[in-house]
Amino acid sequence: xxxxxxxxxxxxxxxxxxxxxxxxxxxxxxxxxxxxxxxxxxxxxxxxxxxxxxxxxxxxxxxxxxxxxxxxxxxxxxxxxxxxxxxxxxxxxxxxxxxxxxxxxxxxxxxxxxxxxxxxxxxxxxxxxxxxxxxxxxxxxxxxxxxxxxxxxxxxxxxxxxxxxxxxxxxxxxxxxxxxxxxxxxxxxxxxxxxxxxxxxxxxxxxxxxxxxxxxxxxxxxxxxxxxxxxxxxxxxxxxxxxxxxxxxxxxxxxxxxxxxxxxxxxxxxxxxxxxxxxxxxxxxxxxxxxxxxxxxxxxxxxxxxxxxxxxxxxxxxxxxxxxxxxxxxxxxxxxxxxxxxxxxxxxxxxxxxxxxxxxxxxxxxxxxxxxxxxxxxxxxxxxxxxxxxxxxxxxxxxxxxxxxxxxxxxxxxxxxxxxxxxxxxxxxxxxxxxxxxxxxxxxxxxxxxxxxxxxxxxxxxxxxxxxxxxxxxxxxxxxxxxxxxxxxxxxxxxxxxxxxxxxxxxxxxxxxxxxxxxxxxxxxxxxxxxxxxxxxxxxxxxxxxxxxxxxxxxxxxxxxxxxxxxxxxxxxxxxxxxxx
Numbered sequence: 129x130x131x132x133x134x135x136x137x138x139x140x141x142x143x144x145x146x147x148x149x150x151x152x153x154x155x156x157x158x159x160x161x162x163x164x165x166x167x168x169x170x171x172x173x174x175x176x177x178x179x180x181x182x183x184x185x186x187x188x189x190x191x192x193x194x195x196x197x198x199x200x201x202x203x204x205x206x207x208x209x210x211x212x213x214x215x216x217x218x219x220x221x222x223x224x225x226x227x228x229x230x231x232x233x234x235x236x237x238x239x240x241x242x243x244x245x246x247x248x249x250x251x252x253x254x255x256x257x258x259x260x261x262x263x264x265x266x267x268x269x270x271x272x273x274x275x276x277x278x279x280x281x282x283x284x285x286x287x288x289x290x291x292x293x294x295x296x297x298x299x300x301x302x303x304x305x306x307x308x309x310x311x312x313x314x315x316x317x318x319x320x321x322x323x324x325x326x327x328x329x330x331x332x333x334x335x336x337x338x339x340x341x342x343x344x345x346x347x348x349x350x351x352x353x354x355x356x357x358x359x360x361x362x363x364x365x366x367x368x369x370x371x372x373x374x375x376x377x378x379x380x381x382x383x384x385x386x387x388x389x390x391x392x393x394x395x396x397x398x399x400x401x402x403x404x405x406x407x408x409x410x411x412x413x414x415x416x417x418x419x420x421x422x423x424x425x426x427x428x429x430x431x432x433x434x435x436x437x438x439x440x441x442x443x444x445x446x447x448x449x450x451x452x453x454x455x456x457x458x459x460x461x462x463x464x465x466x467x468x469x470x471x472x473x474x475x476x477x478x479x480x481x482x483x484x485x486x487x488x489x490x491x492x493x494x495x496x497x498x499x500x501x502x503x504x505x506x507x508x509x510x511x512x513x514x515x516x517x518x519x520x521x522x523x524x525x526x527x528x529x530x531x532x533x534x535x536x537x538x539x540x541x542x543x544x545x546x547x548x549x550x551x552x553x554x555x556x557x558x559x560x561x562x563x564x565x566x567x568x569x570x571x572x573x574x575x576x577x578x579x580x581x582x583x584x585x586x587x588x589x590x591x592x593x594x595x596x597x598x599x600x601x602x603x604x605x606x607x608x609x610x611x612x613x614x615x616x617x618x619x620x621x622x623x624x625x626x627x628x629x630x631x632x633x634x635x636x637x638x639x640x641x642x643x644x645x646x647x648x649x650x651x652x653x654x655x656x657x658x659x660x661x662x663x664x665x666x667x668x669x670x671x672x673x674x675x676x677x678x679x680x681x682x683x684x685x686x687x688x689x690x691x692x693x694x695x696x697x698x699x700x701x702x703x704x705x706x707x708x709x
Contacts, residue, residue: 157256159184166193174232179208181229194229254326261292262327266320272341273331277311287313292329300332302365305401314399316341333400334364342396343370347385355381358410361464365401367453369421369461373410382407406461414439414468421462425451428475436605436614438469445474469612489513496547497540506531507540515551518544555580563588571639573632577622585618593636598629 144158166182170193174180179196197208199215199222215222275287275294283298285307296307296315307313315331316338332338340350340357349355355374362368372381385407386393393405406424411417418439419427429442443451451472452459463470473481486508493504496515506529512518518526518541526537555576559569562583567590569579574593587593602624603617619629637643 156186158253159186161251161253161256166191170232175207177205177207180232191234193232193234195232196227196229198227199224258326261329262320262322265292265317265327265329269317269320270337270341271317272314272338272345273317274312274314275331277307277309277313279309280307285313287315287331289329294329294331296331296333300330300334302333302401302403304365305333334362336360336362336368339368339370339396339400339405342399343385343392346392346395347387349374349379349381349384354379355384356410359465359467361461362403363457363461365403367404367406367457367461368400369406369408369465371408371410371417371421371465382409408465414466418462418466418468418470421465422451422458422470425458427451429478436469437467437612438471440471440473442473442475442478445476448472448474493518497543499540499543503540515544515548519548552576559583565589567639568593571632572635573628578619578624581618581622587618590636591640594633594640594642596633596636598626598633601629601632602626 144162163182163184167180170180170182171178174195179198181194181196183192183194184190195208197210199212200209201212201224203209203211212222212224215226219226219228273289273294275289278286278288278293280286283301285296285301287294287296294315294317296313300318301307313333315333316335317329318332318335318337319328319330321328321330337360339360339362343357344350347355350357354376355372357370357372359371360368361370370385372385374381374384384392393407397403397405408417408420408423411420415430415432418441419430422441422443425443425447427441427443431440431442433439441451450458453461459470459472486505489508489512490501490504492514493499493507493512494501497504497518507518507526510529512521521541523534523537523541526532526540527534529537532540559576559579562580564579564583565588568574568582568588569576571590571593582588582593587596596618599617601617601619603620604615606613606615634643634648638645638648
């Protein structure tokens with residue numbers, strides 16, 4: 129194909145218009161690509177060192193080829209640059225940036241030049257098309273689109289969306305679903321990214337939000353926001369659970385999503401290759417929500433661990449297989465839906481565990497209190513879990529046990545306290561043997577079991593405690609390979625809550641001199657007038673009767689006097705006031 133600058137002017141405009149319409153890009157972009165192709169060919173003809181420009185009039189198609197010389201401050205290429213001093217010799221009005229053009233004669237495109245021009249135009253048009261696709265689809269993440277399967281490559285499905293192409297990767301497709309060439313397919317846009325080879329539109333039929341979007345299409349109440357779908361858990365192609373909640377108390381969210389005779393949910397099932405769907409009513413109470421999520425299994429009892437986000441579910445023996453599901457599918461989907469780790473126990477297993485705990489408490493009481501098995505079992509049955517419960521409970525609570533009297537209760541409590549004293553002496557000896565300083569034990573909130581744990585973990589001084597974090601004391605959770613894993617803390621098993629752990633460390637930092645005690649006090653908020661609110665308006669004007677002990681101490685410290693002197697001064701002022709009255 130031979131193209132020259134003398135080619136039909138209207139023909140060039142018609143070509144640009146046709147390409148722009150076909151690729152859905154702006155006509156000016158195609159004209160710029162043609163101009164760049166002609167410039168490249170002209171440089172190969174007239175010299176690559178020249179600054180050649182091609183301009184095509186978008187209205188008439190008139191083409192103009194020029195060589196440009198530009199006025200610069202410092203010349204780097206004397207073939208198309210000159211200094212201001214040189215330019216002023218011929219043009220007194222010249223300044224930096226001024227350029228002069230010399231029109232060049234038209235050129236004819238040979239075979240090589242034509243091929244080069246074609247490549248340049250094709251590349252520019254492709255870049256413009258990709259930019260247009262990205263701009264069009266970047267804000268459509270979360271939408272469902274329809275397309276036709278264009279080709280299948282190594283399990284990845286390329287979908288023609290009309291104005292662009294999307295890709296359903298092997299991991300984003302429904303297992304065992306075979307899409308063939310020219311099949312119509314619906315998919316969910318979950319990501320649009322600019323990559324080296326152009327923008328990529330990632331589609332999915334396995335994404336949980338694809339199911340939620342399908343329900344929005346099939347159920348008007350979901351589309352209008354009356355019914356919300358806060359969570360979806362899917363085992364693509366097999367089973368799914370969705371949680372639904374209604375913002376209108378008169379509308380049943382489950383019934384609305386199922387539809388008349390299951391018509392609405394069946395439409396979604398058909399689109400997802402027969403995937404079974406459990407529709408679960410959402411509940412803000414975790415226990416109730418988890419019980420609902422384990423449907424169709426019946427739950428007898430639940431025990432929650434809020435900190436670890438784990439729940440122990442007890443089901444009747446005959447419901448175990450139903451609760452777990454085939455290959456653990458039901459409990460796995462329920463766990464994904466609720467965000468809690470779920471442990472399933474049968475009533476028999478739970479009973480065995482309770483019996484084991486009962487036997488352990490009985491053995492503890494027998495050994496520590498030197499009593500027979502019957503008495504130990506009575507204490508365990510009444511709910512006493514450890515020696516502290518027995519040692520410090522009201523005596524009447526022991527005496528009311530059937531077969532016990534006041535003397536028996538007193539003896540049991542005395543033995544419990546003697547056991548704790550003996551245990552404390554042993555722990556204190558171990559603490560000293562480990563090398564834990566007395567100052568650590570004197571920290572508010574630290575007891576002997578804690579001090580022993582510190583020594584076992586090479587924490588010997590107040591400074592060592594000050595350098596810890598609450599997570600070091602209580603443990604923490606990490607996600608590994610998609611599973612929530614707990615790392616043990618120094619004080620595991622000693623029932624230390626987050627606030628106690630934080631207070632302990634901060635007090636250690638005060639004792640170590642790292643921070644001031646005043647830094648731990650809450651900041652006083654500014655008053656409405658923008659000035660900091662003060663407990664005392666001015667020196668000598670404090671109303672001491674309105675201050676509590678801590679305020680009095682703070683006021684005495686501020687005035688540089690002792691608490692006694694401050695109180696005496698206040699009494700004196702009060703007496704003078706009485707005399708004046």
